[in-house]
Amino acid sequence: MTDPLSAFTALPPDWRAWVRDNLARACLPADMVDSMVRSGQYSAEAARAAIAQAPGCPAGAFAAAPAQPYIDTGAAAPDGPGGRAVELLFALRDPAVVLLGGVLDDAECAALRQHCDGRYSRSTVTAEDDGASAVHQGRTSDMAFIARGDCAVADRVERRLAALAHWPVERGEPFQLQRYGIGNEYRAHFDWLNPDAAGHRAHLARGGQRLATFILYLSEVEQGGATVFPKLGLEVFPRKGSALFFLNTDAAGRPDPRTLHAGAPVLAGCKVIANKWLRAGDY
Numbered sequence: 001m002t003d004p005l006s007a008f009t010a011l012p013p014d015w016r017a018w019v020r021d022n023l024a025r026a027c028l029p030a031d032m033v034d035s036m037v038r039s040g041q042y043s044a045e046a047a048r049a050a051i052a053q054a055p056g057c058p059a060g061a062f063a064a065a066p067a068q069p070y071i072d073t074g075a076a077a078p079d080g081p082g083g084r085a086v087e088l089l090f091a092l093r094d095p096a097v098v099l100l101g102g103v104l105d106d107a108e109c110a111a112l113r114q115h116c117d118g119r120y121s122r123s124t125v126t127a128e129d130d131g132a133s134a135v136h137q138g139r140t141s142d143m144a145f146i147a148r149g150d151c152a153v154a155d156r157v158e159r160r161l162a163a164l165a166h167w168p169v170e171r172g173e174p175f176q177l178q179r180y181g182i183g184n185e186y187r188a189h190f191d192w193l194n195p196d197a198a199g200h201r202a203h204l205a206r207g208g209q210r211l212a213t214f215i216l217y218l219s220e221v222e223q224g225g226a227t228v229f230p231k232l233g234l235e236v237f238p239r240k241g242s243a244l245f246f247l248n249t250d251a252a253g254r255p256d257p258r259t260l261h262a263g264a265p266v267l268a269g270c271k272v273i274a275n276k277w278l279r280a281g282d283y
């Protein structure tokens, strides 16, 4: 039989003392995991195992939440283009909304855009009743997709996002580009699939829920075009090369209504974004 304290007792004495002291001070086990990972000495998995097995750790401290994508806002992210650090511009904790700068360089933004030149068609939305993709007056942009393996730059960026969100590449939907001309918008909506809607259940069957969204801003916009979260009082203005990350579901994997968001009308210029949705399972 394995020693139930093995992962904890295997820690060096100073780490054991640190874990004990922090638990005694009622620190959140999840925050302790972040600190151990930031030290560069432990993976998240090893840190969780050690803390979970420490005396005084609340039962089920890590069991309740299913794994979710996350951005480690405490760590410098070394995995930007050309090895430059990605910049953390802001982070909202609950619901998790994180804006990162310098995720793509100008050449990468241009390459994704060029790949889609001549491939756009009017954007659609997935109907809740029958699951069909249909043009909708609430979404007036054009869209184009980049299939995995079709564009080396897209594949590289996809791996970068997977590392930033701690989520396997295989669980991501292919990039969906959105191009908005003047007056184009995407009115308030959710990105999660509605488990109570027959039409969305068919989409849930492949890959599960859309746990998180990345919006990559591939252009500047002269005026308008912010990504707006009306329930959070938050507006994010497009900056070329930045990436907006948000979770669509709560810690239990349920759709989170606070994530209502919109692409505000473009008033001058043109807005191009790439969406990447992270699913619960392989897509």
Ligand SMILES: O=C(O)CCC(=O)C(=O)O
Pocket (backbone or CB within 6 Å): 178, 186, 191, 215, 225, 226, 227, 228, 261, 262, 263, 264, 273, 275
């Ligand atoms: O255009 C935006 O800023 C938001 C786009 C969006 O929410 C979507 O395509 O699902």
Ligand SMILES: [Fe+2]
Pocket (backbone or CB within 6 Å): 189, 190, 191, 261
């Ligand atoms: Fe959206």
